[in-house]
Amino acid sequence: MYLRHLSLVDFRSWPAAELPLDPGPTALIGHNGAGKTNLVEAVGYLATLASHRVAADAPLIRRGAERALVRAAVVSAGRELTVEVELTAGKANRARINRAPQRRARDILGIVRTVLFAPEDLALVRGDPTDRRRFLDELLVMRTPRLSAVRSDYDKILRQRSTLLKSAGAARRSGAELATLDVWDEHLATTGAELLAARLALTDELVPHVATAYGRIAPGNDAAAIRYRSSLGENVDPAERDPAALASALRAAMVRLRPSELDRGVCLVGPHRDDLDIELAGGPAKGFASHGESWSLALALRLASFDLLRGDGVEPVLVLDDVFAELDSSRRAMLAGIAQGAEQALITAAVASDVPAEFSGMTMCVADGRIGSSQS
Numbered sequence: 001m002y003l004r005h006l007s008l009v010d011f012r013s014w015p016a017a018e019l020p021l022d023p024g025p026t027a028l029i030g031h032n033g034a035g036k037t038n039l040v041e042a043v044g045y046l047a048t049l050a051s052h053r054v055a056a057d058a059p060l061i062r063r064g065a066e067r068a069l070v071r072a073a074v075v076s077a078g079r080e081l082t083v084e085v086e087l088t089a090g091k092a093n094r095a096r097i098n099r100a101p102q103r104r105a106r107d108i109l110g111i112v113r114t115v116l117f118a119p120e121d122l123a124l125v126r127g128d129p130t131d132r133r134r135f136l137d138e139l140l141v142m143r144t145p146r147l148s149a150v151r152s153d154y155d156k157i158l159r160q161r162s163t164l165l166k167s168a169g170a171a172r173r174s175g176a177e178l179a180t181l182d183v184w185d186e187h188l189a190t191t192g193a194e195l196l197a198a199r200l201a202l203t204d205e206l207v208p209h210v211a212t213a214y215g216r217i218a219p220g221n222d223a224a225a226i227r228y229r230s231s232l233g234e235n236v237d238p239a240e241r242d243p244a245a246l247a248s249a250l251r252a253a254m255v256r257l258r259p260s261e262l263d264r265g266v267c268l269v270g271p272h273r274d275d276l277d278i279e280l281a282g283g284p285a286k287g288f289a290s291h292g293e294s295w296s297l298a299l300a301l302r303l304a305s306f307d308l309l310r311g312d313g314v315e316p317v318l319v320l321d322d323v324f325a326e327l328d329s330s331r332r333a334m335l336a337g338i339a340q341g342a343e344q345a346l347i348t349a350a351v352a353s354d355v356p357a358e359f360s361g362m363t364m365c366v367a368d369g370r371i372g373s374s375q376s
Helices: 036-048 119-126 129-143 147-170 175-217 243-264 291-311 329-341
Strands: 002-011 014-020 024-029 067-076 079-088 094-097 114-117 224-229 275-280 317-321 344-349 363-367
Touching: 002 036, 014 036, 024 036, 024 329, 036 067, 036 079, 036 114, 036 129, 036 317, 036 344, 114 291, 119 129, 119 291, 129 147, 129 175, 129 275, 129 291, 147 175, 147 243, 175 224, 175 243, 175 291, 175 329, 224 291, 275 291, 291 329, 317 329, 329 344
Parallel strands: 024 344, 024 363, 114 317, 317 344
Antiparallel strands: 002 014, 002 067, 067 079, 079 094, 224 275
């Protein structure tokens, strides 16, 4: 799969942009603030309906504009189609496939697949559990788009249950509200179990890929590993993958923790409280890994995702956003080799010297709100 053309209207800093693309590597070179990261951010948005830089959509719409448009011509298995998303401030996004409106924006998920590695990925190792949960969920949805609805439903149920916990606790646990809470417990257990089972299975698949990727990035260094940590703790078998069994375990945990949840007004169990433990030499990486090790671990997670998606039979677009300047010569060479082997790779850099020599002649200049032609 690759993008043949990308079009933007009022997206980030771009009033309009037209970016023709070919299979293989393309390097976008421009000074900081030129808009090159905004271009690859738009590609990532088509794949995930989210930005890797901000949590909300509002900053993606150019200041002063009412809406933004991201459109791409996508070639997959010899067939081309056009996919686009229209972002409107304060309203639901609208999506089209071959100009035909879709009922929900998430109906386009799975058409574009990307693996994006950016400086923000240090948060996968050093940041909060939210960053690691998002990493898993975006990969899940890219592989199985229907899980976007499960994830959305879970978020809605969580908000409703959290609101009810607060009001029931403040009202000294009225019988009517507690009866309603039982209903939301069931919804959270059922939907949460489906999401939890999918995350557990995905983590199992990623484990060998992460170990292999880190070994390539940092040969001779300590071994890397990942492990899913559930809020159910020891109350569930780590090898359990059956949604029915996981739902039962979630129900039991909610019954056990209900007094504490009512006192605190928060949901204390469920996938929203889980984490992905990243380990180096058998110990936690967070707080112990050096800056270079953290970079290598974050890159290993992304390359593991890349290998996993390739194994599904659809090549993702590999996006490397301003990362070569952070890597030493051996890691640069390794990553350049992977980019050369990808069906399509998009690379951004502030200066030409940050781009490996292998990509000379495959560069485009981004400056003054324009995208220049390829240069040798």
